[in-house]
Amino acid sequence: MKKMHFIFLLYIFISSASSCKKDVLIPPEKGNLQMISIHLGPINLNLASGAINNNIPTDQPLVISFSAPLNTATVAAAITLSDGADMISLTPFFMDGNKTVSCSHIVLENNQTYTLTISNELTGINSETFAGYTISFTTQAGTLLITSLTVSGKDLLGNERISDVNRDLTAVIKFNHPVEVSTVNSSSVTLARPGVNEALNFLLSDSNKTITIESTDLLTHFEKYTLTISAMLHAEDDSYIFNGFSDAFYSAIDSTPKFPLVPEDELLTIIEEQTFKYFWDFAHPVSGLSRERESSGDVVTIGGSGFGVMAILVGIERNFITREEGTTRLHTIVDFLETADRFHGVWPHWMSGATGNVIPFSPNDNGADIVETSYLMHGLLTVRQYLNTADPGENDLINKINELWDTVEWDWFTKGGEDVLYWHWSPSLGWIMNFPIHGYNEALITYFLAAASSTHAIEAEVYHAGWALNGGIINGNTYYGIPLPLGYAYGGPLFFAHYSFVGLNPETLQDTYANYWTQNVNHTLINREHCIVNPQDYVGYSSDCWGLTSSDNNFGYDAHSPTNDLGVITPSAALSSFPYTPEYAMDALEFFYYTI
Numbered sequence: 001m002k003k004m005h006f007i008f009l010l011y012i013f014i015s016s017a018s019s020c021k022k023d024v025l026i027p028p029e030k031g032n033l034q035m036i037s038i039h040l041g042p043i044n045l046n047l048a049s050g051a052i053n054n055n056i057p058t059d060q061p062l063v064i065s066f067s068a069p070l071n072t073a074t075v076a077a078a079i080t081l082s083d084g085a086d087m088i089s090l091t092p093f094f095m096d097g098n099k100t101v102s103c104s105h106i107v108l109e110n111n112q113t114y115t116l117t118i119s120n121e122l123t124g125i126n127s128e129t130f131a132g133y134t135i136s137f138t139t140q141a142g143t144l145l146i147t148s149l150t151v152s153g154k155d156l157l158g159n160e161r162i163s164d165v166n167r168d169l170t171a172v173i174k175f176n177h178p179v180e181v182s183t184v185n186s187s188s189v190t191l192a193r194p195g196v197n198e199a200l201n202f203l204l205s206d207s208n209k210t211i212t213i214e215s216t217d218l219l220t221h222f223e224k225y226t227l228t229i230s231a232m233l234h235a236e237d238d239s240y241i242f243n244g245f246s247d248a249f250y251s252a253i254d255s256t257p258k259f260p261l262v263p264e265d266e267l268l269t270i271i272e273e274q275t276f277k278y279f280w281d282f283a284h285p286v287s288g289l290s291r292e293r294e295s296s297g298d299v300v301t302i303g304g305s306g307f308g309v310m311a312i313l314v315g316i317e318r319n320f321i322t323r324e325e326g327t328t329r330l331h332t333i334v335d336f337l338e339t340a341d342r343f344h345g346v347w348p349h350w351m352s353g354a355t356g357n358v359i360p361f362s363p364n365d366n367g368a369d370i371v372e373t374s375y376l377m378h379g380l381l382t383v384r385q386y387l388n389t390a391d392p393g394e395n396d397l398i399n400k401i402n403e404l405w406d407t408v409e410w411d412w413f414t415k416g417g418e419d420v421l422y423w424h425w426s427p428s429l430g431w432i433m434n435f436p437i438h439g440y441n442e443a444l445i446t447y448f449l450a451a452a453s454s455t456h457a458i459e460a461e462v463y464h465a466g467w468a469l470n471g472g473i474i475n476g477n478t479y480y481g482i483p484l485p486l487g488y489a490y491g492g493p494l495f496f497a498h499y500s501f502v503g504l505n506p507e508t509l510q511d512t513y514a515n516y517w518t519q520n521v522n523h524t525l526i527n528r529e530h531c532i533v534n535p536q537d538y539v540g541y542s543s544d545c546w547g548l549t550s551s552d553n554n555f556g557y558d559a560h561s562p563t564n565d566l567g568v569i570t571p572s573a574a575l576s577s578f579p580y581t582p583e584y585a586m587d588a589l590e591f592f593y594y595t596i
Contacts, residue, residue, distance in 0.1 A: 033128040034067035035118065038135065045137060053137035058108040062090070062116065069098040069125040078122035078130075079103060082115050098125065110142035111239035142240035146229075148174040151249050156227065162249035163539045169215040169251075171227065178208035178236040188232040189213065193223045208236060221254035222540065222596065250539045257594040264586060267593065269318065271575070276315045279308040280329075284353030287336040288329050292350065293552075300353035303372035303499075306379030309333060310502060313386050327394060330383060334400045337376075343368035343427055345408040345456075347376060364433050367426035370413050371437065374446040377405060378503035410450035411458050420466030421450060421458065438466065439473040440487035444516075445500035468513055479562075480529040482522050485514035490530060490562035491523035494549040494573040497580065524580040527573070530562040538567040544591035546584075547573025 038045040041060030045053045062081065072094055079101070081088040090103040108114065113136055120132040149156045152166035169191070184202050191198045191213070199216040219225065228246040235242065262270070279290055289300035290308035309330060316326040340356030341348060346368035348358040360366035384401045387394040415422050415431055423443075424433035437443050447467045450458045464470055475484045484491055491497075497520040506516040531546035548560040551570035560568050574588035 033130040036065040062103040144235040144240045144242040167219040171213040180234040219251040279311040287353040288332040303375035306376035309379040493561040549573035
């Protein structure tokens with residue numbers, strides 16, 4: 001009993017003693033301090049034994065993380081960095097409750113191996129021990145950089161397109177470090193235009209940090225050149241590498257005339273005759289129709305053939321061919337058209353010039369094209385008006401053209417009586433293209449002829465609601481200070497002012513919506529002014545080099561316009577604008593002919 005009482009009292013004593021000292025910390029036993037990571041900037045070093053750590057940045061602090069807070073007093077002596085010959089001064093900065101130390105240092109040498117040593121002198125704040133650790137890493141190679149590059153005084157390192165560069169070229173390239181002289185040659189530095197490398201002279205200066213390049217001959221005028229400096233160019237110090245450089249510029253225009261100067265009338269005759277030759281010499285040998293393009297083989301275009309038959313009349317009047325030659329060709333064309341594929345009197349966009357069979361313009365466009373037919377038809381009507389009824393052969397042509405004209409079923413293309421004309425119809429797919437013709441674009445002549453037909457005329461409401469959208473084609477805004485009565489912003493491609501008006505005189509043409517002479521003149525002026533302002537800084541645009549319209553470009557075919565400006569000047573745009581802006585068109589013609 002006494003023994004039990006003694007144990008109980010002892011328990012109470014011990015419990016009381018423990019309760020009185022509950023806030024006293026009992027230090028833990030000494031333990032190992034573990035290193036968790038080492039990184040320099042974005043690079044984490046591989047801490048595994050024998051690991052290779054290359055391409056380490058030179059300007060980032062050493063950041064070392066541990067498992068416990070450090071005794072900061074031990075860090076400076078315990079953490080050292082050496083390049084094998086010299087110690088690198090480190091300045092520690094502590095983070096994360098002293099569990100991480102960031103050691104700043106001078107910028108390290110490029111392509112140099114360094115050894116980081118963390119000795120066993122390092123301890124934790126609670127006397128944790130560290131076993132010691134050594135790791136090596138190699139810094140990244142330095143970069144040989146171009147700090148300045150000018151071509152005839154113009155900065156080639158900027159973002160702007162560089163043009164009008166002096167043809168007697170001097171280019172100056174400055175680097176951040178000296179270059180190896182033996183690597184500066186015509187293999188490492190080239191200046192090329194398509195298919196040709198220019199001969200260059202090189203001069204080094206500024207302790208080999210500057211290369212001056214001179215062309216031995218004048219550069220070709222108005223040409224794109226590419227200056228390339230390859231990675232074969234080396235720095236004098238092997239610890240620097242050059243990643244190469246390439247950029248383009250455009251040489252200045254040589255204003256010296258490339259052909260003898262002739263009077264304006266003579267120059268116009270030269271251009272007209274050469275244009276005529278496309279439609280005459282290059283016409284399809286069977287049908288006489290105009291080919292789609294130079295490389296199109298048997299593919300002829302119905303709309304282009306309408307322009308082609310008009311060109312024959314010009315050829316007769318300008319004595320490029322005789323009247324007999326012209327009418328003989330016209331007989332061939334009209335006879336072929338009589339038997340060629342037609343759909344409700346309407347020809348396809350493309351057909352074989354040998355057989356007259358339709359060639360699909362697209363998978364669903366394998367039948368009638370009423371817009372292309374209108375271009376052909378206004379050409380044929382122009383021919384009809386030109387021919388002499390007193391001549392039996394020519395009168396026969398007139399009768400055949402009238403028959404073709406009368407059998408075009410314009411009204412059928414309202415698709416069952418809608419107040420709009422539809423562009424396409426397929427004998428196998430019907431109205432699948434579903435392309436209503438709304439203004440304002442190149443198809444005014446389509447509605448004009450459809451309204452003028454004596455056999456298949458459309459109602460006036462089709463014109464007003466379908467073409468004019470009951471006034472929806474009105475624009476009324478100004479662009480570059482020039483008012484535009486109709487159509488898209490800035491007028492669209494310039495062929496809108498040409499195709500319908502090859503056979504339709506706009507001088508006195510006016511309807512409820514616009515005066516078409518004003519429309520076409522102002523459309524032309526806006527197009528030209530856009531090229532002068534040149535908001536996208538394209539090469540060559542000027543008051544003499546202007547004209548945006550549908551044509552081929554270096555990617556294919558596109559409808560170029562101020563709102564779809566791809567840097568392509570199409571000469572036919574300005575030259576087809578002689579009726580509207582004769583002086584500006586002549587300026588363009590002389591520039592294209594003599595200067596370019």
